[in-house]
Amino acid sequence: MVVVNKHTKIISAATKVFAKKGFFTARISDIAKEAKVADGTIYIYFNNKYDILLSIFEEEIGKIFAKTEKLLSEEQDPSRMLQIYVSQYLQAMKKNKYLGEVIQIELRQTNKVIRNYRKNKFSAYTNIISDIIRKGQDQGIYRPDILPDVAKRAFFGALDEVSGVWNISLETHYSVEEITEQILSLFLQGVLLDTDQVK
Amino acid sequence: MVVVNKHTKIISAATKVFAKKGFFTARISDIAKEAKVADGTIYIYFNNKYDILLSIFEEEIGKIFAKTEKLLSEEQDPSRMLQIYVSQYLQAMKKNKYLGEVIQIELRQTNKVIRNYRKNKFSAYTNIISDIIRKGQDQGIYRPDILPDVAKRAFFGALDEVSGVWNISLETHYSVEEITEQILSLFLQGVLLDTDQVK
DNA sequence: AGTACATGAATGAATAGTCATTCATGTACT
DNA sequence: AGTACATGAATGACTATTCATTCATGTACT
Secondary structure: OOOOOHHHHHHHHHHHHHHHHOOOOOOHHHHHHHHOOOHHHHHHHOOOHHHHHHHHHHHHHHHHHHHHHHHHHOOOOHHHHHHHHHHHHHHHHHHOHHHHHHHHHHHHHOOHHHHHHHHHHHHHHHHHHHHHHHHHHHOOOEOOOOOHHHHHHHHHHHHHHHOOHHHHOOOOOOOHHHHHHHHHHHHHHOOEOOHHHOO | OOOOOHHHHHHHHHHHHHHHHOOOOOOHHHHHHHHOOOHHHHHHHOOOHHHHHHHHHHHHHHHHHHHHHHHHHOOOOHHHHHHHHHHHHHHHHHHOHHHHHHHHHHHHHOOHHHHHHHHHHHHHHHHHHHHHHHHHHHOOOEOOOOOHHHHHHHHHHHHHHHOOHHHHOOOOOOOHHHHHHHHHHHHHHOOEOOHHHOO
């Protein structure tokens, strides 16, 4: 049997439980049971319930963020940069089905103080998008009338919502590549077949 | 002084409090205080805390849904239909700043049973989008390679996330028309200036 | 038109249940 | 035999919900 350290075990149990029940409805004892440890053990590794959520968020988003930044630094073409962004995010979400839900929880459920804290951490991640768009506008390949800060939200919102597809349809199995392609081409070209049709 | 009935007063107080503190952190006494009624009064009008949230959701989404459906029934062009959809949603969200947050809460925070319930109600609303896309594909004006069910999510996710713009920037005042235009043109045409640039 | 009675909306203090957190005790390893 | 980690029952704080009581308003009778 593979032995995993307790910190990791608790993190992954909590991710699962939070995703299933939501942060507030999840009980510490649920997490403890899922992780096969005693309730008290959790407090050896984490300060409190919220600390567990924060740790999941930090550690996982941190990983994605770091990897994305690294890959982006080696790239110059805005559209390829966006592709990297999308595929990294979706890949991470597909790998850990529960993570997407937990991120959404973290983004909405927590109180104002905390919200401000994560805002800094998290907006750095979404600001990557607006930076790429500005870059594309500077290079003259992206429409200058697009507002990068609005587009950033639209883009991340789309990504966030789409990252849940893996969890619904039991029959259809989309691949990360497929969804990446859809999102990207939607965002780059739009749904219209022929651009001339726009009034 | 304008006298409003208590049901309405509680609904609007609760919308405000839920948006500010989140469903679980919000106390009944907070809502009561905001509505200037006694705690017990709330239970004359609602069965329990969750019933308040559900009522907000039902009533408000219901209004938007009904109005959108009505307007759409008089329209045939898919792109104009999408425009109606977007502008109706954003208009409603701008009118009631707190509503957007509450909808997001409702969409994420509640337990599985309830989630399934709202899924039916709510997915009817988002399915409007995929229906419009299919219509556009049938008419031969939308790209046939777009997956309507994926695009639906992307589109609504974008809309949902963008609907929060009013709440952040204190300096910038975007109009509903402006944001509608951005989202729509992003979705229809994409960010690329020249479609030929796509590999 | 004044008095007595009825109604039920509104109140908010008291209750009751839920859980996060603690800590006294146990276990295992060196 | 000391150290570090682990346990889970007990504690106590927090709040949703209840319900006995109040009181403003309406009705009917003289």
